[in-house]
Amino acid sequence: MDEYMQAAIDEARLGLEEGGVPIGSVLVHRGRIIGRGHNQRQQRGSVVLHGEMDALENAGRQPAQIYRESVLYTTLSPCPMCSGAIVLYGIPRVVIGENRTFMGAEAYLRAQGVELNVLDSDVCHELMASFIERYPEVWREDIGE
């Protein structure tokens, strides 16, 4: 596992320990992690802070050029909201832990020219599968179902 996806998984595990949806993300600029985050639905009652959004928010205000030189690592395929944020800020590449649990807006991202690398990680999948089994209603809420 590369160190950035490992950092995203660490964020997901941190979320799980807090009683939250175990999805984590990191924003990496030229090899340096500039933002880390995880889903905040349970912890902060947030409907916008998915893992990817929380990592972007924690990276703070950045010039456009920084986003365009960055890679977003996330344990789960990005939903339409997070995909829209990726497009808004022009992040050129996303590394995705897995998309078996949930297929996000990958077709939309690719159509917008975003490069996607799907790792199909068993670790990422297991984190989500066990959470969904225990808290199916929280998960459904998180994806608007």
Added chain:
Amino acid sequence: MDEYMQAAIDEARLGLEEGGVPIGSVLVHRGRIIGRGHNQRQQRGSVVLHGEMDALENAGRQPAQIYRESVLYTTLSPCPMCSGAIVLYGIPRVVIGENRTFMGAEAYLRAQGVELNVLDSDVCHELMASFIERYPEVWREDIGE
């Protein structure tokens, strides 16, 4: 001006008074405003709380059915991030103050089956035009440019 777009404009003006980007939104469920918000880039250093996102966040966690019976009113055409949030939560209709200043992801929203009503409001346009003239770099940052 209908009362909901007026409430969104009031939010935009509140943001302007705080020194922020003057974009406001309200989420309306069956005629009742359940969330109000405005862009928080300057005020809270937020890169995810556009007006629409702030209104969704302030509405709090809602069952999927509530979103599906709601209308989002926003003073400016929604960017890709906010449009993705609208699609994620299945909000069926968006009333847009204007899209002359900025054309958001309206084609994407329509393709996803979201009904859009663009009011082409001079009040909304003037709020943005005067802000952009004074703070062009803040505005460019807000749309990832």
